[in-house]
Each structure stands twice: as C-alpha cells, then as structure tokens.
Amino acid sequence: MQSLKLPSAGQPLQVLRLTAPFAMAALCLWALSTRIDLPSAADLGGMLGELQLWQWLAACSTTCFSFWALGRYDAVAHRHLQTGLDGPQARRAGMAAIAFSQFVGFGLFTGAYARWRLVPGLTVMQAAQLTGLVGVTFMAALAVICGLAMVLFPVFAWFRPLGALLVALALAAGALSFVAPRLTLGPLSLRWPSLRAMLALSVWALIDVTAAGTALWVLLPATLEISWTTLLVVYAIALGAAILSSAPGGTGPLELMIFTLLPAQDSTGLLAALLAFRLVYYALPAAIACVIMVVPDRLKSIRAPLTDPDLLGAQHSAAETLPHYRFRAESGVIRQNGGHVQAFGFNQLALLNTPQISVALYDPMNGVFKETLAPLQRYARERNATPCFYKCSARNALAARQAGWVVLRIAAEAVVTPLTFSEAGSSHRQLRRKLRHAEKAGITVRPAPPSLPLEQMEALDLAWQNHHGGARGTTMGRFEANYLATQRVFLAWQGERIIGFVSLHIANAEWCLDLIRICPDAPDGTGHSLVRAAIAGAKQEEIPRLSLAAVPDHRYAARMDPGLRRFKACFAPEWRPRYMACPNWGDMMIAGCELFRLIHRPDPVQPAILMRSDDLRSSLGLNLPGVLPGSETEAAEWNGEAQLTENQSPRAAPQASRAS
Known part of the structure; x- marks a missing residue:
C-alpha cells in the first residue's frame, strides 16, 4: 500500500524485497564460514563416496x-x-x-x-x-x-x-x-x-x-x-x-x-x-x-463432476425451499440460522454448516436415516468439519449406533396429541389452576392477524430479553419479522395490551413450539393459556401432533432451567428421548462444544427470505386441509411403532423411516 502512495519509494522497496533473501543467505554462509573450517571439494567428494x-x-x-x-x-x-x-x-x-x-x-x-x-x-x-x-x-x-x-x-x-x-x-x-x-x-x-x-x-x-x-x-x-x-x-x-x-x-x-x-x-x-x-x-x-x-x-484434467458414490445426488437448496411435507416441523429454524436443505438422493436434511461442524438438525425431513450417515460424513469431510446429528429420535440413534457411530442422550421432547387433548383429569390439575389464574386476570388469547403487530411484539421481546439476559439461538428461534411470517402466532391480550405471544413452526402433520415471549409483569398462567390456545388451534386444523420442543435431559439437566420442564409438564405430554450422534467420541466433544457456543453465543440473526405470496402459501400448506395419518402404517409411525419392510417402494420408504 505504501508503494501506491509513494511512487518514488516503490522501486527501492521492490529491490530490497527481492534481494533480502539472497542477502540473508550470503550473510548466513559467511557466518558459517567463520564458525567451521570449510573442507576442500576433494574431502567432500570422498565423504559422499563413502555413503552406502x-x-x-x-x-x-x-x-x-x-x-x-x-x-x-x-x-x-x-x-x-x-x-x-x-x-x-x-x-x-x-x-x-x-x-x-x-x-x-x-x-x-x-x-x-x-x-x-x-x-x-x-x-x-x-x-x-x-x-x-x-x-x-x-x-x-x-x-x-x-x-x-x-x-x-x-x-x-x-x-x-x-x-x-x-x-x-x-x-x-x-x-x-x-x-x-x-x-x-x-x-x-x-x-x-x-x-x-x-x-x-x-x-x-x-x-x-x-x-x-x-x-x-x-x-x-x-x-x-x-x-x-x-x-x-x-x-x-x-x-x-x-x-x-x-x-x-x-x-x-x-x-x-x-x-x-x-x-x-x-x-x-x-x-x-x-x-x-x-x-x-x-x-x-x-x-x-x-x-x-x-x-x-501430465497433471491436468478437466474438472469432472463429483463421482463419490456417497455424494451422488447431493443437492444444496436454500432454506426458503423448506418443504411443508416434512417429518419435523422444528427444522423451520434453518430459515434464520443460516442453514439450508441438503438432499442426498431422496433423503433431505436440515443442515447447518458452522466453522467446526456440519450438523443435521433433528431427524431427516424426508427419507431413510441410515442412508444419510455416510453421505453426511463425506460432506463434512469436504469442509474439514465434524459430522453430527442433533436431537434425533431414539430409533434413528439406534440406527446410528448400529452403523458404528456413538450416541448420547441429550434431551427429552414433550409431545401432545391435539386431537384428543383435554385438560380434564388429575394429570392436568396444575394446568387447570394456571388457566383459572389467567382467566381471572382478564387474559384472552387469540390467533394473530395476518398483519402482525410487530412494534408491540418487538417491544415485548426486548423486555423479555432484558429480564432473561438475552435470547439463545441457532437451534432456537429469535424474534425477526420475516421469520415470524412463516409461523403460526398466538397473542395474549390484557385489555388493549399484548402481554405475551407464542410462535410455532408448522408442517403438514405437526406443529412445534418455538418462541415464547411473556412480559415480566404478566399474570400467572399467561404462558399456559397461550400454549393451550395453540393446542386448540392445532386440533381445529386437524394436526395430529404438537411438539412443545425439548428440554435438557442428561446428568446435569436438573441444573438447567428446571422451570421450563415444570411448565411443559403441566400439559402431561409424552416425553420422547432425543439424542446426539457423531462418528466417534472426539467428534462428539467438538460438536458438543460448538453447539454450546452457537446456542449461548449465537451469530447475528439472519432475516428469513420470504417467497412470493402464492408460493409461500403453497409451501406452508395454507391452502391445504390438515393432514391426518392415512393408514395404520402411517399412524403407527407417528407413535414410533412402524417398522421398515423389504418390499417398500422408494416413495413409501421416507414415511416408514420417520422415528418419533
């Protein structure tokens, strides 16, 4: 840069840069000649001739x-x-x-x-x-x-x-x-x-x-x-x-x-x-x-297409192409964390690339889990990264272990069935008490209108972050207008004031709880009322499964936000174990540390990219009726009981490979 500002000094600097290595070599050889007695050429030749x-x-x-x-x-x-x-x-x-x-x-x-x-x-x-x-x-x-x-x-x-x-x-x-x-x-x-x-x-x-x-x-x-x-x-x-x-x-x-x-x-x-x-x-x-x-x-060859059999059919698609017909609604988080849809043949993963890892979030969106292990490992190797599955189901964790990977139980996902949910019974006693508190305080919960009240919601989110010390990210959503536009949102009102809201990822047969934002001074039971309204909304649209997302579930979990587990336990959900899978324990340690960093120190929010209105509605299934399990096989799959058979067609295999 100095040579551009001072043209007159450029030539001497260039000469110095070119001659310095030769000067260094000459100086070192001179110093060497002063330290040792240089032998004659004949002596050197004789020593070389003696080598065997x-x-x-x-x-x-x-x-x-x-x-x-x-x-x-x-x-x-x-x-x-x-x-x-x-x-x-x-x-x-x-x-x-x-x-x-x-x-x-x-x-x-x-x-x-x-x-x-x-x-x-x-x-x-x-x-x-x-x-x-x-x-x-x-x-x-x-x-x-x-x-x-x-x-x-x-x-x-x-x-x-x-x-x-x-x-x-x-x-x-x-x-x-x-x-x-x-x-x-x-x-x-x-x-x-x-x-x-x-x-x-x-x-x-x-x-x-x-x-x-x-x-x-x-x-x-x-x-x-x-x-x-x-x-x-x-x-x-x-x-x-x-x-x-x-x-x-x-x-x-x-x-x-x-x-x-x-x-x-x-x-x-x-x-x-x-x-x-x-x-x-x-x-x-x-x-x-x-x-x-x-x-x-002798060395040249035209760059050939990828011939690695593990990566044949690999395709990278932007997050906004996330399919509505997918097994895990929670994979919608890639719309704001920089992830993408990665296809290996007919198998699709919600994949996030970070400096250390290539992590497949949750179970495959479509396809057969065991067919993604080798391609993911080779894909990560091409980035010098560690491959990892994060929060996969017990069934898929078993498939990973059978393939030689190591697995670690890290979380438990709370799942309810909206079609049969009722707050009656002793298991919902705490929920009924919370709902009564909210009702006495004049809390009403309604689905958000198409035009979200973003200013009030953003102020509420800021107040929530100030009270809780910031928002975690990467595997959990954060407030962002375009991101919320792809979700189902419910608002809690007290008079004319919004005191809380929840957002949910939506897919064809599942909703998943994402953001929960409650005012620090909100009446007791506000959050319970919001989630109860979301369950009712899912039932109205005939959604067979609603996930309240996961809570930590390992030996140190008792120290990590026990209030969140108590909150979700009020709905008497079915707790399903979730696992982390890596090729070996060294990779597991790297992936665990990287995910901890990404969750607690997330990168800046990346605004979600919205498609055109018609494409967005089609992608989110807003023009489609709710999808119910259409057969005994599919219904059993949602309950984690389906088994793969030898004679399944390629189109049927993705449904049968879904693990709860």
Missing part, C-alpha cells in the same frame, strides 16, 4: 514419504478454502509446487505460480490464498512440533521452558480459534481452520518433518554419532529458520542453525551429509517439478 547405496535409497524413500504428506497437507488447505478441487491431481500439484518453491525461494510467489499453472480451474487469487494458507499454517504447525520436541528431547537446558511456551501459545491459539472462528483485521476477515483441520495439518506436518529429518539422519557418515531424536529436534528448528528467511532452498540459515545447535560434531562429515541431503531432498524433487512445470499437461 542403502543410505541413498533410504533417503529417497523418506523423501517420497515426506512429499506425500505435503500433498495431503495441500488437500486439507483446498478443503478449507472450498476450492472444490481436492483430489489426486491437486495433491500432486501441491507436491510439485512445494518442491519448486523450496528450491527457487520466494515461496509465496513461486508456490502460487506453480499451483495456478498445475491446477486447472484454480484462479490466481485462489492460488495465492492457498499458498499463503499453507505457508502460515505450516509454520504454526512447525512451531508446535518444535515445542513438543524441545520438551520431550531437550538438546540444551533452555529447550524445555521455550518448548513449553510454544506449546502453550499453540493451545491458546486453538482455543481462540474455537471461541472466535473469524479474525478481523480492518476490512479483512479471515476464518481460522477448524479444529479437525488443525489436527490434520499438524499430523501431516509432523509426518513431513519426521520423514525429512530421517532422510538427513540416514545420510550421516559413520563417523558422526548423532541420535535420531536429537537430529530431528535440531532439523525442525533449522527448517523454521530456513522457511522464514525465504532464501532459495533455505541455503545458509539451515546450515548455520544446524551447526550452531550441534557445535561439537565433525564439520566435514556433517557438511557432507547436508550436501547429500540437498541433492536428495531439494535438487531431485525440484528437477522433477521443473519438468512438470514445463509439461503441465
């Missing part, structure tokens, strides 16, 4: 292993940037780009150019972003590797405290990336890699550094007695210095750092090993990379 064939072959093998890991590293970076170009070709291009850039130097420019040239469909900007991401994250991973190595295998006494500091900083950065997924620097907003991506990058970097250090170790002459662990620690530190210098091949900084950390070794033998290492690890891969750069067609 197996040493050269072993060094070549470990070099191949190192570059294989670097190719995998590039694949993780492609997935983070969502280039859509992850695959064998991109991995091979990454290997060639790193071989070319580490030999030539100026890694950001040469690496970006190589990737742009070798990967068709990759733009210049994407190539630069990819190269920058690889460089920055590799240095971060290398710092962690150096820290751990210095703690575990200290060469000097001061290694342990310095290594512990590096590890502590890395852990702090990981925690920061989880709490604040985006780093904002002025107008620039950067997304941290997910924890899953960080772990993968660290593993591939560790394999790369270990393999490269091993290649140097096997090339040591017999006269040098340096342990493998000691050399790995020293090489990792020297590699960091070499990368930071941007010198071609790291020449100078790498050698100077190694001789500084290994001062008591035979300089001739160590220098010969470094020369052999440069031939095997730098020169040979660079020669291959240059050939590929000249003839890139």
